[in-house]
Amino acid sequence: VSPRDKLIPVEELAIFCAKCFERLGLSPADAKLTGEALMAANLRGVDSHGIIRLKVYIDRIRAGGTKLDGVPTIVNDHDAFALLDGGANLGQVVSAKAMRLAIEKARTSTIAVVGVRNSSHFGAAAFYGLMAAEEGMIGFATTNSGPFMSPSGGSKRMLGNNPLCVAIPAGQYRPVVLDMTTGAVALGKILAAAMENKRIPTTWGVDDQGQPTDDPKAIVEGGSIQPMGGHKGYGLSMVIDVLTGVLTGGEFLTSVRGLYRSPEKSQGVAHLFAALRIESFMRLSEFKQRMDVMISALKQCPRAPGIERIYVPGEIEDETERQRFRDGISISPALAEELKTLAWELKVETPF
Amino acid sequence: VSPRDKLIPVEELAIFCAKCFERLGLSPADAKLTGEALMAANLRGVDSHGIIRLKVYIDRIRAGGTKLDGVPTIVNDHDAFALLDGGANLGQVVSAKAMRLAIEKARTSTIAVVGVRNSSHFGAAAFYGLMAAEEGMIGFATTNSGPFMSPSGGSKRMLGNNPLCVAIPAGQYRPVVLDMTTGAVALGKILAAAMENKRIPTTWGVDDQGQPTDDPKAIVEGGSIQPMGGHKGYGLSMVIDVLTGVLTGGEFLTSVRGLYRSPEKSQGVAHLFAALRIESFMRLSEFKQRMDVMISALKQCPRAPGIERIYVPGEIEDETERQRFRDGISISPALAEELKTLAWELKVETPF
Secondary structure, three states, X not given: OOOXXXXXXXXXXXXXXXXXXXXXXXXXXXXXXXXXXXXXXXXXXXHHHOHHHHHHHHHHXXXXXXXXXXXXXXXXXXXXXXXXXXXXXXXXXXXXXXXXXXXXXXXXXXXXXXXXXXXXXXXXXXXXXXXXXXXXXXXXXXXXXXXXXXXXOEOOOOEOOOEEEEEEOOOOOOOEEXXXXXXXXXHHHHHHHHHOOOOOOOOOEEOOOXXXXXXXXXXXXXXEEOEOOOHHHHHXXXXXXXXXXXXXXXXXXXXXXXXXXXXXXXXXXXXXXXXXXXXXXXXXHHHHHHHHHHHHHHHOOOEOOOOOOOOOOOHHHHHHHHHHHHHOEEEOHHHHHHHHHHHHHHOOOOOO | OOOOOEEEOHHHHHHHHHHHHHHOOOXXXXXXXXXXXXXXXXHOOOHHHOHHHHHHHHHHHHHOOOOOOOOOEEEEEEOOEXXXXXXXOOHXXXXXXXXXXXXXXXXXXXXXXXXXXEEOOOOOOHHHHHHHHOOXXXXXXXXXXXXXXXXXXXXXXXXXOOEEEEEEOOOOOOOEXXXXXXXXXXXXHHHHHHHOOOOOOOXXXXXXXXXXXXXXXXXXXXXEXXXXXXXXXXXXXXXXXXXXXXXXXXXXXXXOOOOOOOOOOOOOEEEEEEEEXXXXXXXXXXXXXXXXXXXXXXXXXXXXXXXXXXXXXXXXXXXXXXXXXXXXXXXXXXXXXXXXXXXXXXOOOOOO
16 A cells, blocks of 8 residues: 555445446446445455456446346256356356355255356456355355466467365354465566566566566566466366366357457356355354364464464455455555546546 | 386286285275276376385275275265265275266266265375266366375475366367376475485475475475465365365364374375266267367467477376376386285285
8 A cells, every 4th residue: 555545445435336337237236246346356455356447347348348238147057057148247247146046056956056158257256255155155166267378388378367266164263265366476466567667586477489587578468477386277277267168158268358358349258156055064063163173273383484374265365354344445546547537437426 | 117117017907906905805896996096097107196005005904094894885965965984995995986976966966076084095086087077077086185285384284285186078189187286296206306315496395394495305204295386285275175074074184194104093084076967068079079179279379499299187197098008007126026025915916
């Protein structure tokens, strides 16, 4: 947070986002949901997937690539699974519907999986995983995305920096939330280094010839993000593309459009959600107790030199959420200007 | 393959393994299955999970920790899920039963998940994933294991180097098989470096104080394997321990016994298997065609300098399998001696 940034209460920003979407024709309920999904990312410290994306979402809506009148439709439906066509609507609207469906099905089937094709960028995966965790289930959320990673040994972007989220309820502790991408690093970090003319570790990405580089611009301009752990990240990213794009009959590999490409065309993003009902295995209270034992043991692990605390997945994000819920979300002068212009165009009041 | 190694036909080795298990009281069908599972690992080039483990499996049976009369029992059963108690039998016997159950259930439920507690080391995860792929399904297999990894920032072994396998059928190509551990490297590589007094990259592991080390012995003697991709591998390993040990009511974290510890006590390993029926989403032939398009595109990706081929997950293992099926499995003189002693004790004939 720079001293020139403004701290805005999260409720006010959520309402602002919702009003922008409503003005473009989204239903009040779906507009509220999308605003909350963006704010959930900012609250958890994942600013790259928060309000900073509002403008590009709205650009795509105005250009016609994202269709607010596209109705997410159930193409195929059974006890433990469903297949949805997202109608090229906002990824948040489509995904929340899909995850709710998975949760409802899992109440009777224990495990349920819902695939989605023809959707858009869904923001941060943790939002959907946590929907299941709050219902006493283990939630899984994944998506493909515009190409930004080469297969190991390759020099062309073919796979997305695809994320995987697993959210697990606990008792005294907050839910464990693993929300990771399959690339060595988030694109945001590379973009930030490029803007600041900084060198980066050569393990982050390769140039357009497939050579490891310490120049972030070489990655942005035609290079690729390296997979996490070499062939492992490549394999995970490919498997996610299969479970989303290939399996749902949607787009995969380079047919998926990145958020910033051709705003007049739909992105063709595909997702997969699953919910696993814990009560089928044991009483939820017993499971939560077991999770508390596990979390407590990990946090009490003897520490390496210089380490002050051991964290479990999602713990840092959870602490950030509490702090930001109290203090507000930080908006930089540049972002405030961008949002003011947007507000003026859409005739919506800003909270700053 | 060293010139002193012997190449033995895979069928003969499979029969040899099966006879050893039969002699100790395992049913002929289960003995055959376990021999085949060990050989499947050797065929795919995963020698660390093949016949090299026969002795420790048999040691545990003779010491009483692995119970050949332990009947894998269904504790809980529903349309799309089941929970099994493995009865401390061989992991291969228990796991094949669990995966078969998941496949049968998925024929009607589309997705099915089977959790297992009180089992033993199950060998290479790909064996179970491929059972589903051969039935036109996507197979998932994972397990917890004896502690060999610290949480990020920690200096004590608390989590296993837990593997995750996803196996996906293709058309003209062989199934895609991702079978990866969540640690930076396999234990076998560290053991090999320790035996040869070699230094290793400091990203592989930490010593017993949690400090990165280039000395493989410092890892073996009380240190830990580093998680893959830092906190990502730690998070994945923990999530796997939840989905196996915590969720099934089995052992987790340091309560899981490593294969080489206290052979008179059961290991308390827990697994999770899932099968996803592709035909519910689209015709299997169409899916396979889409997989072929994907695999072909990835393999044709422009290559980085010095790279001769782009592989998809499981492709190298598949080529090794064809070669070894033809040429035989390589047995080193030391392993041959160990197996001959075992054969003499069990009054079984060896094929070498």
